[in-house]
Amino acid sequence: MGKKDRLTTRPAFVTLRDLPGTRVMFWVVGECPYCGERHLHPAGNLRTADPGERLGEVPAPCNPERLYDLQLPPKPQRKKGKEARKKERRKGRVGDGWDVE
Numbered sequence: 269m270g271k272k273d274r275l276t277t278r279p280a281f282v283t284l285r286d287l288p289g290t291r292v293m294f295w296v297v298g299e300c301p302y303c304g305e306r307h308l309h310p311a312g313n314l315r316t317a318d319p320g321e322r323l324g325e326v327p328a329p330c331n332p333e334r335l336y337d338l339q340l341p342p343k344p345q346r347k348k349g350k351e352a353r354k355k356e357r358r359k360g361r362v363g364d365g366w367d368v369e
């Protein structure tokens with residue numbers, strides 16, 4: 269009689285944040301699939317860690333018996349951005365200042 273979905277791992281969409289003043293990153297679960305709250309997961313150090321490695325199944329903080337699957341949210345379709353044209357600026361040359369005696 270056991271419900272299978274009791275142990276089903278649900279996806280949890282995350283966004284990457286850094287902690288101001290530090291080099292620590294967090295994956296932020298905006299809305300936990302189980303409790304609806306926000307959860308934070310350390311994603312490592314800005315310099316050394318690859319936060320992507322921290323994605324995947326982790327225990328939900330609100331219920332360690334359950335896992336959820338940290339995932340990046342699907343990206344909305346991008347509008348084609350304006351083409352940013354970089355105008356090359358000619359550097360004004362400072363005159364060599366020939367000194368003619």
Ligand SMILES: [Zn+2]
Pocket residue numbers: 300301302303304305307328329330331
């Ligand atoms: Zn939760």
